[in-house]
Amino acid sequence: MELTCDGKDYTDKIRDEKIHCLVFLNIKSYGAGTNPWGSHISGMRNQAMDDGFVEVVGLFGAPTMAALQVGVTGVRVCQCKKATIITRKAVHCQVDGEPLYLCPSVLKISRRCQSLMIMKGKSARASKDYHEINNSETTSEVSLTPVKIAIHKVRYTDFHKHYGNMDKLQEIALPLTMVVTREFQALDSIRPAVEKCVKDDEDVTNLPGVVSENWVFLHSANERLYPISVDMESKLPVTEMVATGIFVLDVGIKGTPKTFRDKESEQRELYCAIETGDLEKVQSLRTGDVDDSEGYHGLSQLQYAAQQDKLEVVRYLLGEMSGEEINRASEQDGYTALHFAAEAEFYDVCKIIVEAGAELTQKNSAGQTASELTENEELRTLLTPNILAGTPV
Numbered sequence: 165m166e167l168t169c170d171g172k173d174y175t176d177k178i179r180d181e182k183i184h185c186l187v188f189l190n191i192k193s194y195g196a197g198t199n200p201w202g203s204h205i206s207g208m209r210n211q212a213m214d215d216g217f218v219e220v221v222g223l224f225g226a227p228t229m230a231a232l233q234v235g236v237t238g239v240r241v242c243q244c245k246k247a248t249i250i251t252r253k254a255v256h257c258q259v260d261g262e263p264l265y266l267c268p269s270v271l272k273i274s275r276r277c278q279s280l281m282i283m284k285g286k287s288a289r290a291s292k293d294y295h296e297i298n299n300s301e302t303t304s305e306v307s308l309t310p311v312k313i314a315i316h317k318v319r320y321t322d323f324h325k326h327y328g329n330m331d332k333l334q335e336i337a338l339p340l341t342m343v344v345t346r347e348f349q350a351l352d353s354i355r356p357a358v359e360k361c362v363k364d365d366e367d368v369t370n371l372p373g374v375v376s377e378n379w380v381f382l383h384s385a386n387e388r389l390y391p392i393s394v395d396m397e398s399k400l401p402v403t404e405m406v407a408t409g410i411f412v413l414d415v416g417i418k419g420t421p422k423t424f425r426d427k428e429s430e431q432r433e434l435y436c437a438i439e440t441g442d443l444e445k446v447q448s449l450r451t452g453d454v455d456d457s458e459g460y461h462g463l464s465q466l467q468y469a470a471q472q473d474k475l476e477v478v479r480y481l482l483g484e485m486s487g488e489e490i491n492r493a494s495e496q497d498g499y500t501a502l503h504f505a506a507e508a509e510f511y512d513v514c515k516i517i518v519e520a521g522a523e524l525t526q527k528n529s530a531g532q533t534a535s536e537l538t539e540n541e542e543l544r545t546l547l548t549p550n551i552l553a554g555t556p557v
Contacts, residue, residue: 318414438474482520497529
């Protein structure tokens with residue numbers, strides 16, 4: 165992939181940073197309220213949807229995108245008015261939420277036009293800009309009557325199990341505390357009340373009235389509850405939560421018996437190490453309690469390493485695996501590690517997988533063998549049965 169922004173070449177930067185995903189933002193949020201760009205820093209423009217600039221953010225892959233939900237930010241590449249992306253291979257792409265599989269292309273991004281939209285507020289007060297209300301010297305236009313709101317906590321295991329079922333999560337949430345506030349206040353004004361309930365010397369995940377030090381606010385949108393980053397708290401008015409109450413996600417604390425979140429965190433860390441090619445860290449994490457039976461985002465460790473062209477990691481994993489594991493197919497498309505490497509035309513990775521005993525005739529869900537996924541003649545020869553000595557027909 166090559167990237168040019170306002171005439172400046174950023175290709176070396178994204179390669180040096182080992183960026184695998186680029187996000188182009190013309191608004192301040194992404195993916196249900198996350199903020200990949202992060203807080204404002206000197207030397208950069210303030211994010212604004214009407215300044216004609218887009219923010220270009222680099223991510224390290226699926227694990228980083230998942231981590232955005234708990235406040236992690238990406239790599240700031242630049243801010244620009246025009247961007248050109250050149251892809252040499254087919255890549256996965258998403259435009260305003262719509263996914264597509266893009267053939268090798270030249271993409272040009274620039275501002276075309278803009279129209280202001282009218283938003284219907286949830287109440288008369290919600291239609292007012294609560295930031296202006298907070299900063300106004302005259303508050304007679306709104307009621308200053310205190311509002312009492314209940315705060316509930318959702319355990320991480322419940323959140324994962326019933327994700328998408330907002331009614332069920334509200335039903336099983338544990339009571340945490342009550343807070344007195346005013347509807348035009350922002351959500352960050354509630355944080356001190358939750359912090360008073362933090363108890364970090366034992367596992368309190370299953371206890372009402374207390375919360376672990378590792379918690380985040382949940383925001384309801386599209387009939388679901390989503391974790392939001394700290395940066396977004398100042399942008400959400402409490403008025404949106406008066407009817408349902410305020411919910412926080414309790415993800416547990418370190419040193420307690422392992423929860424689903426702990427195991428998922430270890431797994432994410434392992435796959436990040438695979439993605440960066442950190443063989444020493446991969447070896448260290450694989451000795452721990454990391455379950456690869458279901459993979460991560462549908463990919464086994466070997467499949468992910470092959471897809472990322474991490475030759476030494478692939479070599480190490482092959483030495484630890486049986487033939488059945490080497491030929492394991494992903495549930496989504498039936499790709500084996502060899503299919504992934506062949507499609508990306510990673511010759512050296514394909515060669516060591518074949519030498520480890522990979523089945524050359526195994527087909528994916530579309531009925532294709534690995535050799536049928538590449539147009540490279542040398543690689544296709546390697547993947548054709550009977551070419552390597554000892555390769556079964």
